[in-house]
Amino acid sequence: MDLKEKSNWIRRQILETAVLAGKAHLGGAFSCVEIITALYYGKIMNFSPENPDMEGRDRFILSKGHACLTLYSVLSDLGFFSPEKLKNYGRNGSILGGHPDHRIPGVEVSSGSLGHGLGIGSGLALSAKLDKKPFSVLVLLGDGECCEGSVWEAANFASARNLDNLVAIIDNNKVGATCPTQEYSGISPLKEKWEGFGWDTREISGHNFNEIFSVLSDIHSRNSGRPLAIVANTIKGKGVSFMENDFHWHHGVPKGELLEKARIELEYGK
Amino acid sequence: MENKTAIKEQDMRDAVFDSLYSVALKDKNIILLLGDQGAKSFEKFKENIPDQIINAGPAEQNLISVASGLALGGKKVFVHAIACFITARCYEQIKIDIGIMNLPVSIIGIGGGYSYESDGPTHHSIQDISIMKGIPGMTILSASDPVQASSFVDLCCRISGPSYLRFDKGVSPFLYEKENFDAGFSLLREGEDTIIISSGSMTHTALEVADKINAGLIDLYRIKPLNEALLSEILKKARIVVAIEDHLSYGGVGTSICDLLCDYGITAKFKRFGIKDKECFCYGDKRYMCKEEGLDAESIIKQIKNII
Numbered sequence: 001m002d003l004k005e006k007s008n009w010i011r012r013q014i015l016e017t018a019v020l021a022g023k024a025h026l027g028g029a030f031s032c033v034e035i036i037t038a039l040y041y042g043k044i045m046n047f048s049p050e051n052p053d054m055e056g057r058d059r060f061i062l063s064k065g066h067a068c069l070t071l072y073s074v075l076s077d078l079g080f081f082s083p084e085k086l087k088n089y090g091r092n093g094s095i096l097g098g099h100p101d102h103r104i105p106g107v108e109v110s111s112g113s114l115g116h117g118l119g120i121g122s123g124l125a126l127s128a129k130l131d132k133k134p135f136s137v138l139v140l141l142g143d144g145e146c147c148e149g150s151v152w153e154a155a156n157f158a159s160a161r162n163l164d165n166l167v168a169i170i171d172n173n174k175v176g177a178t179c180p181t182q183e184y185s186g187i188s189p190l191k192e193k194w195e196g197f198g199w200d201t202r203e204i205s206g207h208n209f210n211e212i213f214s215v216l217s218d219i220h221s222r223n224s225g226r227p228l229a230i231v232a233n234t235i236k237g238k239g240v241s242f243m244e245n246d247f248h249w250h251h252g253v254p255k256g257e258l259l260e261k262a263r264i265e266l267e268y269g270k
Numbered sequence: 271m272e273n274k275t276a277i278k279e280q281d282m283r284d285a286v287f288d289s290l291y292s293v294a295l296k297d298k299n300i301i302l303l304l305g306d307q308g309a310k311s312f313e314k315f316k317e318n319i320p321d322q323i324i325n326a327g328p329a330e331q332n333l334i335s336v337a338s339g340l341a342l343g344g345k346k347v348f349v350h351a352i353a354c355f356i357t358a359r360c361y362e363q364i365k366i367d368i369g370i371m372n373l374p375v376s377i378i379g380i381g382g383g384y385s386y387e388s389d390g391p392t393h394h395s396i397q398d399i400s401i402m403k404g405i406p407g408m409t410i411l412s413a414s415d416p417v418q419a420s421s422f423v424d425l426c427c428r429i430s431g432p433s434y435l436r437f438d439k440g441v442s443p444f445l446y447e448k449e450n451f452d453a454g455f456s457l458l459r460e461g462e463d464t465i466i467i468s469s470g471s472m473t474h475t476a477l478e479v480a481d482k483i484n485a486g487l488i489d490l491y492r493i494k495p496l497n498e499a500l501l502s503e504i505l506k507k508a509r510i511v512v513a514i515e516d517h518l519s520y521g522g523v524g525t526s527i528c529d530l531l532c533d534y535g536i537t538a539k540f541k542r543f544g545i546k547d548k549e550c551f552c553y554g555d556k557r558y559m560c561k562e563e564g565l566d567a568e569s570i571i572k573q574i575k576n577i578i
Binding site for chain 2: 059101102108109110113115116118119120121122123124125126127128130131137149150153154156157160161
């Protein structure tokens with residue numbers, strides 16, 4: 001299965017898990033599918049499903065924790081835990097809740113409250129520097145999340161501490177829970193903001209694998225003394241036409257005809 | 271006689287950080303994260319173990335998140351700033367990044383109660399104990415003298431989850447010689463009819479009170495978890511139980527003791543002394559402010575005598 005097909009398959013997993021549970025954050029889960037697929041299937045990160053706490057693994061922090069279904073789908077497919085567990089998502093006794101917790105195999109950090117991941121990632125990256133360990137720390141944030149002031153406290157800190165083993169990827173889907181993020185962030189030149197904080201910056205399409213690899217393939221050899229921010233322009237709800245760019249699908253789960261339409265667009269049976 | 275009672279005193283901050291320095295010298299996994307705070311002993315860190323002291327600036331939310339990340343990377347982290355800022359300002363980060371993840375991060379807050387004196391209500395820390403009690407698994411320590419302050423560093427190193435250490439700004443007289451502080455409280459004065467429970471620097475006031483009215487005195491230095499079994503054994507013999515604290519009179523030590531009395535069916539009369547439910551715009555030194563608030567020995571004695 002190539003990465004494009006894998007992404008479609010993951011979107012189907014996300015959708016069916018959401019349908020079974022009757023609740024999810026689909027829009028923000030769909031917008032980061034290619035990014036997370038590239039990280040885990042594209043040989044960017046070092047990890048071991050058999051040994052989730054493997055010494056020297058790269059750390060991935062899903063700071064926008066509401067996109068957990070993307071991460072759960074990938075982790076279960078890779079064998080961090082049984083895919084059967086996905087079917088129980090959000091139900092009584094499940095290990096998988098609506099936001100990731102650190103007890104789930106493969107999940108480094110409990111997230112769901114926005115604006116925490118980059119600070120935690122900075123601490124982890126600093127610990128790697130202090131102990132001369134070669135692992136990298138990758139943090140996935142939402143553009144809405146970048147409204148949280150703590151993101152910028154961490155941006156300051158990571159820059160001041162020269163954490164070039166830290167990568168922030170901003171899933172810039174431009175839509176929040178109730179409106180376009182521009183309504184509360186104003187015209188937000190994200191790349192320039194990160195530049196202003198002393199970070200190396202790149203801007204890519206977050207749905208284009210060539211562009212994702214072009215900015216992430218060398219993360220282990222970075223030595224610029226600056227952390228790296230990747231503004232990944234994405235589409236909220238990507239892959240299902242009626243969900244794309246529509247904040248109603250931040251929380252919504254399709255039913256009936258819409259569900260069937262979504263299934264057709266995600267190429268079931270292919 | 272005079273020589274024996276000569277007051278020895280030390281800056282509480284030096285007591286904590288000199289102690290931390292000597293532990294950190296032997297263990298490179300100990301990291302001190304600062305929110306732009308100063309202390310004499312920090313110079314020793316900078317000179318001899320510079321990698322183990324990090325000034326992350328006045329950004330408390332980030333301090334706690336970074337501490338969490340460092341702890342995930344295997345470090346034992348001490349985070350230090352003014353008590354009110356390193357608790358309330360970053361409560362969400364404490365709740366999630368070190369609370370939910372149960373990480374060995376020790377929050378070292380200087381300036382409990384009114385100890386920032388005329389710096390005013392922005393700098394007072396009168397609800398910190400209350401909110402830190404709201405974090406499941408959080409150990410809360412309150413140092414009443416330099417010996418405790420110094421010893422609590424080792425205690426914090428032995429706690430596997432998060433902890434909060436509160437102490438006063440400035441110098442404090444000694445109450446203790448060398449002592450083991452694992453029990454959670456010390457019985458400083460034996461007494462049967464009336465037993466006073468106090469914490470932190472208020473224990474010095476409470477000592478004055480206890481001596482004047484011949485009451486028992488418990489220095490409650492571990493506010494959470496309470497040593498319920500031992501405390502209830504002592505309190506069930508009392509006719510009157512009194513709590514004294516430099517914190518809101520609700521949510522802190524008084525409330526914990528009140529809960530304990532209820533839970534253990536102890537029917538002693540109970541009286542609490544703490545800060546009233548109103549904002550304080552009174553400026554002056556701590557002694558003056560406590561007097562205004564009715565937290566001086568004289569006012570407390572008067573009120574206890576009314577009950578007796």
